[in-house]
Amino acid sequence: ELISKALITWLQSCCRPARLILPTYCPLERTLSRTALCSRTACTHADRAAAASGHRAARLLQLGGGKACPGLMRIITRRAALAGFGSLRTGRITGIHRTRTMAELPPGRVVFNQPKVELHVHLDGSIRVQTIVDVAKRRGIRLPAKTAEGMKQLIILKQPATLTEFLGKFSEYMHVIAGDREAIKRIAYEFVEDRAKEGVIYVEARYSPHFLANTKVDPIPWNQKEGDLSPDEVVHLVNQGLREGERAFNIKARSILCCMRHMPNWSMDIVELCKKYQHEGVVAIDLAGDESLSSEANPDHRRAYEEAARCGVHRTVHAGEVGPPSVVKEAVEVLKAERVGHGYRTLEDQSLYRKLLAQNMHFEVCPISSKLTGACDPDFTKHPVITFRKDKANYSLNTDDPLIFNSSLHLDYSVASKYMGFTEQEFKRLNINAAESCFLPEKEKQELLISLYKAYGMLKSTPF
């Protein structure tokens, strides 16, 4: 049932643009050449299927004895994911391993079944609870709860708290993952899979390499004993996991390395790592952590950002989440941030806000996060993003830390639709803005934009 639903939705929503532009450009073929999994055959099959009715397409697959060639299966998997049918693992059509489907979410949650771009999501705030439990078991680490459900209850924030309380949640599980090569690679890989399930086609994952290391980091975090995993190797492992995820799930994933507000002594390492891995998936530097501790960036953070700007490393800064507008001003004027993480409190300084609007500054908005960290009024109908929308500001919608908020991107979109009056048209506009403001090199950015325009039906077909 799942397959036939997925096929039909796939045919209805995704293949039409593919068919229209087939003579000059075939996105399916591009996908295949990127993954180099299967030859043109799968592409031809897929195009034939696209031309056929849902029934015929299903028959086409059945004719293969319940099997599809891997390339075609992969396309179906991805199309199904985009259409909100969750994970249909590559493999035989019959007996497909199923992890979770969007169909299992309460009805009405998937409000925007289209390709999306996510720019503000923390890798270490997006780990699967089951992975934490599995890794703890393998490493012989005792957890306060034995089951994934029990751990989930400890980790998730149910009621609005403070940013400081929220940040404390990381210490419930980070010691399990930190210092373990296999776990770090695994969380990066699964991160990509989870974003793909939500229809994200391009994501920037952010994290602090120091928080996952156990040597060459001072102090060694999470009460770990000294080991042999340095921040540098952490970045290498995350890059590997993301790359493997990209190949398996056909989406693009890049990373942003975070300086931490309370750890200025790590910041120069961060910018050096950004420079070193600039051509291996690291696209930017960030400054995360507790903005309520001090409202002025430490000189070491400033030096790191100066070096980033000098070397062409892109810059974003968590600012105006809970901190005053002066933090946003400093982020933009001193740290030369090209995007602002959250930025809600910018609205308290109208002249700054107008200036940033005129500059087309991008705000990385995270609705559910902003409620649970106490950054914004818990009443979503009063959320600052409503003003951003009315002013046609440049912003994106993001999850931030879906593990801790027990959320998903679909849920954030659903909140925007239900409580803030967001329309499909605005969802398209904000995703296009996100793509415009992403940290990919120009050529790849244009490709991403073209994919969105096509999927949103905003490009005219090439005449045959």
Ligand SMILES: O=c1[nH]cnc2c1ncn2[C@@H]1O[C@H](CO)[C@@H](O)[C@H]1O
């Ligand atoms: O919403 C947030 N605001 C500020 N810092 C955050 C937020 N979410 C996560 N982190 C911090 O960023 C680190 C690197 O990913 C996380 O470990 C957490 O400490």
